[in-house]
Every structure is written in structure tokens, then in C-alpha cells.
Amino acid sequence: MKREYKVPDKEFKWNAKIALDDDAQVQAFFKSKDIERLKKLICELGKRSYSKNFNDGNGGNFSVRVAENIVLCTPTMISKGFMRPSDMCFVDMEGNQIAGSRKRTSEVFAHLEIMKRQPLAKACCHAHPPHATAYALAGKTPPRCVNPESEIFIGQVGLANYGTPGTKQMAEEVGRIGKTHDCVFMVNHGVMTWASDIETAFWKMENVEAHCHTSMLALQLGGFLQFSQEKMKELLSIRESIGFIHQA
């Protein structure tokens, strides 16, 4: 007998443009079952991220696009390891807060600039994992053709020029690079990853940190054995077959 196996689809599929001028509708959506489930997932991912040392102090933030014109995001000035569902915020696509009692993170502007330019980006994860951030501080991206999984899940890391965190200029720079790269190193700052769902965006954060860490260790052993460009192209076609964006 032929068995059917399912791969879970974690993407939040919205079918509504919420009327932003109808506050009762916005608040009801903010407290709906689907959004409460996402809030809990973000808290869970926050704990995982914090436990892996990706979030120093109150560093890092998460966002999920939940309607054409609404994004659920984490608040400012909170440890990502100790968030509760009631801490989350709703913003419109310009970053104006429309629900939630805590103030939204100012870094959500960078998330929004990616989402506006790249419709496949439905969720973003920003963090400061030490080894990937070390590359970002050095203005470098990790090596290619050394790690098959990182070719599939990350591909070429994009490099966004330095700008003051939370500013419009920085957000636009991250959006410009994030349109064509699902992992962006923000020079002198940290890492941004995006995907169709928040868990996959977080996996990419784990993938790129592991890749940067092991690359540094390999350098201490004398360097990398690299596979061919031809072999890399096979990996890039796997990458596209599982729904990640095309990369040259």
C-alpha cells in the first residue's frame, strides 16, 4: 500500500485586509485564536533563541505578517527569553502601533521594508548570534561551497551597510538587500532572516550561526575543503524546489 506523508505547512495564511479605522475589528483580531497561537509561538521561539545566546540584553525581534496591512511583532525593551503572549504588538505596514499595551520595537521598520519589497517574506527574525554577528562586525559573509545545508537554507548571505538601528535609512537598506537575500548581515550590528513562516525564519538564524561557527573552527584547522560550483548548483536547485528564493 502506498503511504502518503505530509510536510507541515507553517505559513500563516491571511484572507483579509482588516479595516484599520475599525478599532473594534482590529482589537478582536488581535485577541483571536489564530493570533493568540502565533503570540505563544513567538514566546516559545524567543526562549529558544535566548537559550542559544542569540539575544544579549533586550536584543533581537520577531515579526509575522498576519493580514495584508497588519504585522504582529515583539515589543521594545524586553528580554526575548522572558516574553508573554500579552506583551505582543500589532503594527500597520508603516510601523504605526494599532494594538498591544507595550510599545513595539523600532527595528520592526526593517522587517516591514523587507515585507513591502518581497511578498514571500511573511515573517522576519532579527538576532545577534555571536559567530554570525562577528562576521557582520567584520563586514564579511561566510564561505560558499563548504556546507551543503547552508547552501540550501541560506545561500548567499546579503550584506546591508551600517546605519543607526531603528532609523528609516537603516530599514530601507535592510529592505533593499533583504529583497533578494533571505539572510542579511547588518554590518556592525547583527543578523536578519526571513521566510514564509516564523519558525523557518528562526531555523535560518540557527543555520547561519552554525555555519559561521563551524567555518571559524575549520579556519583554525587550516581552512576548508570546497566542493565545485557544479555541485553548488545542484544544492541551489534543491533550495528552490522547497520554496526558497532563487539565488544566482
Ligand SMILES: [Zn+2]
Ligand atoms: Zn539588533
